[in-house]
Amino acid sequence: MALLTVHGLGKKFGGITALNNIDFTIDEGEIMGIIGPNGSGKTTLINCITGFIRASAGKIVFEGRDIRGLAPHRIVNLGICRTFQIMRPYASLPAYKNLIIPLYSPRARKTGGWRGGGRHGDRNIIALDLLEEVGFERESKVPYKLAGTLPTGYLKRLELARCLALNPRLLICDEVFSGLSMSEIASMVPLIEKLNRSGVTIIMIEHRLKELFRVAKRVMAISYGDKIVEGTPEEVMANEKVKEAYLGA
Amino acid sequence: MKTGKRRERIDRGIKVRSDGLYALSSWREIAYLLAPRTLLIGGFLLAPLLLLLFPYWQKVLLIVCIYALLAMAFDFLANYVGLVCLGGSFFVGVGGYGAALLNKYCGLAPFLSIPLAALLGAAFCTLLLLPCLPLRGVYFAIITLMYPLMATRIIEAFELFGGTNGMMDVAGFANPWIEQYFLVTATLLLLFGLRRLAVEDLGLVIKGIKDNDQSVRASGINITFIKAQAIFYAAFLGCFAGAYLAHVYMWAGLSMFALDFSIIPIAATVVGGGGSLMGAVLGAVLLVPLSEALRAFGPLRIVVYSLILTVVIVIKGEGLLNYLARKYSQFERWVEI
Numbered sequence: 001m002a003l004l005t006v007h008g009l010g011k012k013f014g015g016i017t018a019l020n021n022i023d024f025t026i027d028e029g030e031i032m033g034i035i036g037p038n039g040s041g042k043t044t045l046i047n048c049i050t051g052f053i054r055a056s057a058g059k060i061v062f063e064g065r066d067i068r069g070l071a072p073h074r075i076v077n078l079g080i081c082r083t084f085q086i087m088r089p090y091a092s093l094p095a096y097k098n099l100i101i102p103l104y105s106p107r108a109r110k111t112g113g114w115r116g117g118g119r120h121g122d123r124n125i126i127a128l129d130l131l132e133e134v135g136f137e138r139e140s141k142v143p144y145k146l147a148g149t150l151p152t153g154y155l156k157r158l159e160l161a162r163c164l165a166l167n168p169r170l171l172i173c174d175e176v177f178s179g180l181s182m183s184e185i186a187s188m189v190p191l192i193e194k195l196n197r198s199g200v201t202i203i204m205i206e207h208r209l210k211e212l213f214r215v216a217k218r219v220m221a222i223s224y225g226d227k228i229v230e231g232t233p234e235e236v237m238a239n240e241k242v243k244e245a246y247l248g249a
Numbered sequence: 250m251k252t253g254k255r256r257e258r259i260d261r262g263i264k265v266r267s268d269g270l271y272a273l274s275s276w277r278e279i280a281y282l283l284a285p286r287t288l289l290i291g292g293f294l295l296a297p298l299l300l301l302l303f304p305y306w307q308k309v310l311l312i313v314c315i316y317a318l319l320a321m322a323f324d325f326l327a328n329y330v331g332l333v334c335l336g337g338s339f340f341v342g343v344g345g346y347g348a349a350l351l352n353k354y355c356g357l358a359p360f361l362s363i364p365l366a367a368l369l370g371a372a373f374c375t376l377l378l379l380p381c382l383p384l385r386g387v388y389f390a391i392i393t394l395m396y397p398l399m400a401t402r403i404i405e406a407f408e409l410f411g412g413t414n415g416m417m418d419v420a421g422f423a424n425p426w427i428e429q430y431f432l433v434t435a436t437l438l439l440l441f442g443l444r445r446l447a448v449e450d451l452g453l454v455i456k457g458i459k460d461n462d463q464s465v466r467a468s469g470i471n472i473t474f475i476k477a478q479a480i481f482y483a484a485f486l487g488c489f490a491g492a493y494l495a496h497v498y499m500w501a502g503l504s505m506f507a508l509d510f511s512i513i514p515i516a517a518t519v520v521g522g523g524g525s526l527m528g529a530v531l532g533a534v535l536l537v538p539l540s541e542a543l544r545a546f547g548p549l550r551i552v553v554y555s556l557i558l559t560v561v562i563v564i565k566g567e568g569l570l571n572y573l574a575r576k577y578s579q580f581e582r583w584v585e586i
């Protein structure tokens with residue numbers, strides 16, 4: 001069943017066409033990859049879907065409802081959560097307090113039950129649980145350190161934990177592997193797989209193709225705002241247009 | 250160049266011990282924790298009694314409390330929400346006129362009209378500031394600076410509420426003790442209430458907006474709504490101060506929109522140290538009596554006042570309270586590198 005259908009999505013910044021007539025569908029429980037060279041419009045696509053940028057044309061249908069033009073916080077409360085490519089932690093708060101903020105949102109309160117930190121839950125404890133889930137060592141000092149002092153690996157995990165706190169239906173990861181060491185990536189991949197098994201549909205934007213192809217069964221490639229091809233990783237990599245986009249003609 | 254030495258700051262043992270549960274195991278640790286709070290609360294509660302023989306300074310104490318409230322509002326907006334608000338006098342004016350109207354036309358006694366004027370006034374201010382909430386930094390500051398100016402001109406031009414004469418015959422307090430203690434206790438309650446709010450979950454969300462508003466939006470929270478709530482709390486403090494002033498002066502007029510109510514609280518926050526609310530109060534406690542004491546200088550008063558401010562800001566830019574708090578909890582020593 002289609003969870004998200006994007007139909008004819010377009011975005012123009014003045015005279016520049018950042019996205020042109022993008023169509024794709026993602027089914028419930030799927031992991032889909034989006035690849036493309038720098039500046040091809042991947043992040044713009046995410047920003048349009050999550051409402052951070054208003055799309056100029058097209059339809060974005062989530063669970064049968066057109067969500068184009070909704071404010072970002074409304075879209076999040078429907079269950080579409082995103083991570084940021086450049087991590088956006090709350091630097092002056094300790095890592096676990098960073099999660100109080102998503103846990104405070106209407107979605108976490110509604111869907112989380114006591115785990116959402118509602119009337120009977122303690123948000124601090126839930127936050128520590130979530131951090132443990134994404135790989136913060138619970139018995140160490142790390143969850144209590146100021147987020148501004150954490151290294152990239154932890155910040156990426158913190159971004160992921162922020163999304164988990166919101167009980168997402170659709171999780172959009174904007175380059176979660178970038179800037180991580182090989183061993184850090186190796187520990188992130190099972191995390192993504194585990195999330196997917198628990199029923200979360202995932203869209204991943206990624207430059208680390210090898211790791212992406214391990215988890216994503218279907219990949220879409222875009223270049224200069226146009227969708228070039230969609231298919232299994234092998235099909236996409238074999239495609240001439242993709243090679244041309246990455247390597248030049 | 251000096252080499253080989255470096256200054257090191259280390260938490261005092263007593264600070265570390267009193268951070269944990271051990272604090273409850275000895276009187277010394279308990280005293281360490283309670284001393285600053287007791288000094289503040291006791292000082293404020295005893296001040297009206299101590300100043301019994303100096304009625305003039307009793308009035309100054311009231312002004313201290315008024316500016317402390319305004320400085321708290323400024324500090325809260327600037328250092329917790331990230332909105333630099335130069336419209337403190339707008340809050341005062343709205344609160345003052347509100348209390349005067351409630352008192353004269355609805356016949357409410359000061360005890361009802363002050364809280365009610367603070368509530369309604371805060372709602373009114375929040376509503377008016379709603380369109381400016383997406384603005385940040387200097388743009389928000391400029392717009393909020395405009396509001397009191399606009400209000401003055403509108404009242405003047407349309408002769409509203411007595412025009413330039415203001416509204417006379419607002420009921421005063423029955424007795425000076427009530428007058429004093431009403432404001433002093435209210436100031437303390439609002440101070441500790443706001444500090445509590447800042448560490449509650451809502452307070453964390455507010456801090457999150459200052460750190461990173463896009464991330465708060467991506468967390469499914471309507472930041473305009475949260476900012477509006479924060480403005481409401483700050484405006485409540487300002488309107489409360491204004492409403493109280495109207496009942497003390499038994500008058501509400503255009504001078505309630507005066508720039509003093511916007512600027513002096515900022516000076517108090519800077520001198521006292523922002524980011525803790527206590528610093529704002531400390532700043533008001535120091536600056537207002539200082540400005541009174543300088544009256545002896547006559548016309549040069551402002552010059553001396555400005556000089557003192559400049560020196561304090563240049564030498565201790567972090568703010569007095571932050572400096573004192575550091576000395577209280579840490580010691581320094583020189584170590585070999």
